[in-house]
Amino acid sequence: MAYFADTKVFQLNPQSPDAQIIARAAAILREGGLVAFPTETVYGLGANATDAAAVDRIFSAKGRPASDPIIVHLYDVAQLEQVARDVPPLAYDLARRFWPGPLTLVLQRGAAIPPNVSAGMATVAVRMPNHPIPLALLRAADLPVAAPSANRFARPSATTAAHVLDDLRGHVDVVLDGGAAVIGLESTILDLTKEMPEVLRPGGITLERLRALIPGVRLVTRHLQPDDAGIEAPGMLLKHYSPHAELLLFAGSAEAVRVCMQAAARERLSAGQRVGVLAADEDAPDFAATAAVVFQLGARADLPQIGTNLFSGLRELDRQGVDVILVSAVEPVGLGAAIYDRLLRAAEGRVIECKS
Ligand code: TXA
Ligand code: MG
Numbered sequence: 001m002a003y004f005a006d007t008k009v010f011q012l013n014p015q016s017p018d019a020q021i022i023a024r025a026a027a028i029l030r031e032g033g034l035v036a037f038p039t040e041t042v043y044g045l046g047a048n049a050t051d052a053a054a055v056d057r058i059f060s061a062k063g064r065p066a067s068d069p070i071i072v073h074l075y076d077v078a079q080l081e082q083v084a085r086d087v088p089p090l091a092y093d094l095a096r097r098f099w100p101g102p103l104t105l106v107l108q109r110g111a112a113i114p115p116n117v118s119a120g121m122a123t124v125a126v127r128m129p130n131h132p133i134p135l136a137l138l139r140a141a142d143l144p145v146a147a148p149s150a151n152r153f154a155r156p157s158a159t160t161a162a163h164v165l166d167d168l169r170g171h172v173d174v175v176l177d178g179g180a181a182v183i184g185l186e187s188t189i190l191d192l193t194k195e196m197p198e199v200l201r202p203g204g205i206t207l208e209r210l211r212a213l214i215p216g217v218r219l220v221t222r223h224l225q226p227d228d229a230g231i232e233a234p235g236m237l238l239k240h241y242s243p244h245a246e247l248l249l250f251a252g253s254a255e256a257v258r259v260c261m262q263a264a265a266r267e268r269l270s271a272g273q274r275v276g277v278l279a280a281d282e283d284a285p286d287f288a289a290t291a292a293v294v295f296q297l298g299a300r301a302d303l304p305q306i307g308t309n310l311f312s313g314l315r316e317l318d319r320q321g322v323d324v325i326l327v328s329a330v331e332p333v334g335l336g337a338a339i340y341d342r343l344l345r346a347a348e349g350r351v352i353e354c355k356s
Contacts, residue, residue, distance in 0.1 A: 003033055003057065007169050009161065014038065014178040017133050019140075025174050026140035029054075034061060034171075036150040036164045037137055038178035039129035041102045041186050041204060042157040042311070043164050044073065044147030045172060046134075049083065052114035055146050059116070061171035064153040069119040070146045071104050071187070072126045075138035083144045084124055085110045091192055093213060100130035102187040102204030117146050123193050133178045149186060156241045156311040156346070159184045163315055184308035185338045190217070202337040204307075221341055241346045243314040245276060245322050249347035251329040252354035258286055260354035261326050265292050268324050276322035278313045280306070283328065293320050303335040310342060 010021045025035045032054040035046045045061065047054035049072045059066055072083050077095050080087050084107035091105050109117075109124035118124050126144075129135065138145050149157040152167040161177035168175075188203035190210065198220040199207055210217050248264060250257045261277070265287060268275045275292040277284075280300035287294050295313040298305030317325050329351065332340040344351070 003173060007165065007172050007175060009165065009175045009177055011177045012133055014131065014133055017136050017176075017178070019136075021176070022133075022136045022140050025137055025176060028173050029137070029141040029143060029145065032057070033173040034058065035137065036158075036161075036168065036172050036175045037131075037134045037147075038161070038176065038181055039073075039131045039134055039147075040181065041129070041183045042159050042181050043150040043161065044129070044134065044145075045150040045164075045168065046073070046137075046145040046147040048141070049073075049117055049144040049146035050112050050114070052116050055114065055116050058146060058148060061168060062148060062151070062153045064148065066116065067119050068148075068153075069121060069123075069125060070117050070148050071189075072113060072117060072124055073134060073138060073145045073147050074126055074128045075135050077128070079144055080107075080126065081110070082112050083110045083126055084108055088192060090197070090214070094190070094192075095128070097213060098205055099128040100135065101128070102130070102183055102185075103127060104187045104189045104201075104203075106189065106191040106193055106200070108193060113144070123191075125189060127187055131178070133176055137176070154242055156243060156314045157186060159308075159311050163312070166315070180308075180312075182308065183304075184311060185335075185342060188338070202332075202341050204335070204338070206334045207337060208334060219337065241311070241314070241342050242348070243318045243325055243346060245318055246324045247314075247343075247347045248324060248326050248352060249329055249343050249350065250326065250352050250354055253356055256354040256356035257328045258283065259356070260352065261328065262286055262290075264326055264352075265290055273323040274321060276317035276320065276325045278310075278317070278325060278327040280328070292326075293317060293322055303330065303339060306330065307335055307339055310339060314346065 086108045104127040106125045150164045151158045158164045159181040183204045188205040189201040191198045277294045297309045330336040
């Protein structure tokens with residue numbers, strides 16, 4: 001199989017993917033190639049997780065540092081015994097409850113998984129995506145598949161096939177286009193190798209839902225700088241999901257944020273900058289009379305909708321060539337924790353506190 005040069009794109013019905021196309025893509029995975037596919041969270045860039053050379057191709061295609069470990073995707077819980085060892089009963093309980101779905105479990109790495117998948121660590125992250133296309137693909141290939149989000153390193157994750165092609169055309173053999181990702185935010189990562197399980201990345205399965213099964217579970221997001229010593233959980237860099245534009249994140253009461261964001265928009269516009277705003281539907285009219293480019297995320301209270309649209313909003317404003325993007329923070333509760341985390345990283349950790 002010729003790796004890359006020309007990226008083939010196949011449109012698939014996400015409910016009943018064409019078996020011949022799935023078989024072709026599965027053959028490419030088995031031969032060590034790269035296949036990008038939709039999941040319910042974001043698009044993934046997949047390779048055979050048991051083939052170290054194929055996994056290396058993921059790192060080069062993304063421009064991803066070797067210190068950032070990759071999640072292994074399964075189509076059957078029985079594969080857990082192949083990719084992990086000493087799997088605790090809690091992992092099976094969680095799998096029964098949340099798989100297929102946006103929950104990634106960190107376990108002890110099994111011998112079938114080469115070290116580069118996990119950036120040399122003794123652990124491995126695994127999940128079963130809730131989407132017919134990767135489930136059919138993995139089953140046809142009969143492989144565990146290593147797949148990070150299908151974007152260039154540190155860029156916003158890809159939630160459509162067009163985003164994948166913008167970042168990776170010529171660096172992936174096949175893109176399976178199954179339409180836009182429904183959740184739009186990456187999976188929740190739960191580390192089960194600690195004495196008390198820890199959420200390393202908030203995502204589609206909320207902390208509140210996990211607490212029903214694991215009362216003591218804690219959210220331990222790390223917002224590391226690239227040069228921080230002793231990176232315990234690699235891949236938790238603060239600067240991540242970054243648009244090309246500068247991102248300004250505003251927090252405070254709704255009224256204070258409104259005043260503060262409008263002032264910032266006016267200031268940047270009069271300085272000659274192109275200004276973009278990611279706005280809840282209710283807040284969009286605040287900027288209608290200005291020259292700012294507004295991308296509406298959805299109703300303020302509709303966190304699932306805001307999550308779905310967040311990365312495509314960042315990419316769309318970038319595409320329109322804005323210099324700066326203004327966005328209001330959300331309360332970090334429920335799905336809001338995942339949205340807040342992505343916004344904070346896109347803002348490189350800076351929050352503008354607005355006082356009324
Ligand atoms: O929803 C998702 O999780 C998507 C889709 C494609 O499944 N994948 C995804 O992968 O977001 P990626 O590579 O963008 O993020 C994976 C992150 C790493 O950056 C790291 O923080 C964490 O998962 N991770 C992976 N393996 C780990 C391990 N063994 N221990 C701790 N963290 C790990
Ligand atoms: Mg990613």
